[in-house]
Amino acid sequence: MTGDGPPSSRPLRPPVRREPLLHVSGRGRTMVLTFDDGPDPRYTPTILKTLRKYDVRAMFFVCGGMADANKDLLAEMADDGHIVGNHTWTHPLLTQLRRPQIRSEIERTCDVIEDAYGERPLWFRAPYGAWNRATFQIGADLGMEPVAWTVDSRDWTTPGTGAIVHRVEHGAAPGVIVLSHDAGGDRSQSVRALRDYLPQLLDSGYHLTVPRRRYV
Template identity: 75%
Template sequence: MKKDQLFTRRRALLAGAAAVGAAGTAGLLLTGSPEDTPARSAAPAAGPRARQPALKPSAYRLRPLAGNAGTPLATPGRTPVRHEPFLRMSGRGRTMVLTFDDGPDPRYTPHILDTLAEYDVRATFFVCGEMADWNRDLLSRMADEGHVVGNHTWSHPLLTRMTRSGIRSEMERTSDVIENAYGERPRWFRAPYGAWNRAAFQLGAEMGMEPLAWTVDTDDWETPGTRSIVRTVEDGAAPGVVVLSHDAGGDRTQSVRALRAYLPHLLDSGYHLTLPRRQYT
């Protein structure tokens, strides 16, 4: 699909996004509003690993939706069909999970990877297939550096407005790209905007993926200011927390700078930044 067609389609989704809260699946909650006025800043210079051409797919970002869920346990040997996504990870100690959605983007993802590497921290990247297809080298780097890559659909659509076959295509195409570039098929899935439905849970389970939402939303997609993002993460830090940030879908300079600020603070506070893991009875 051509770039201008992608942009037109996403503008149409944006116009109808306000109706999702009423028409979406049961149990979805709108996220809160940001506290600060957006701060404008120049994008960081591209890192030495960002060798891909300029971003091809059009930028996108709708207001996310967050699922209200618990944390059921899985059965060994198969992926169960959930009715709600994981919001947090269970386990002992002061552990947290950092996640980044919508990438990879050669303008911002390399800087996030550089910061994670500097502090020897692993994170989870929920990638969109159309972005991953243009930036396969970044998925290879994620594999080399021990990060987890999850499925965030091909083109970031609102799944609650799609047919089952359409959802399957979005998920399967993305898993294929991830397998080719990362080295294995994804084990985790995150619905765009947090808008889950029965088909997404069923298809994800069929493809061997667990659904993961989040506990703390940085609202960085609204560019609320670097300090606002840092404050949200530090105030929300707690054992088992899953943090949602973005490395694509718009100007993510603030997200890059915020990670540089809050990551050493979390580590100094005794938190261990870990990867999501399947939990079995």
């Protein structure tokens, strides 16, 4: 020991970011698929089945309330090697809440993820992409990195399966993070679109992966 490093007893925490992660670095044509607001037993199982069929890992930014009601789906995500991130308990606009409320929204969700998924989350995404200083600080204090997206499939507007497929394929590029939803409304278009664009992305040479902390 030279004595110039941090004390070994100090917990390792990511630095407080002022901007969320937008791109993932990696070799080649790497992209990340993310699914928000779930899990929903009507749609998430089919999405998991499609990902399993193509041996692809994705990120699921779950809401604590949904996770608490569907713990079996978080266990399934863990079994399949997917990454579960924190998307708050009730999906509020965090910028309108006070710090104790923000912390409660996020921390309770960390707890239910740990219980159902087996690990505390390393990643956090603010509902509506609405970040502020308190949100970044509290997320970092709870051991998470903020993650945004670069391609919004806009599936939440239910524009039709073809429109979702087009947006994902048109937006495809190395390092892209795709936003989709597996809950929060009728997501049958999102489910069908994945079955269409996923094999096409793979055929185009894209590697669908999930970020680890060391890739940031």
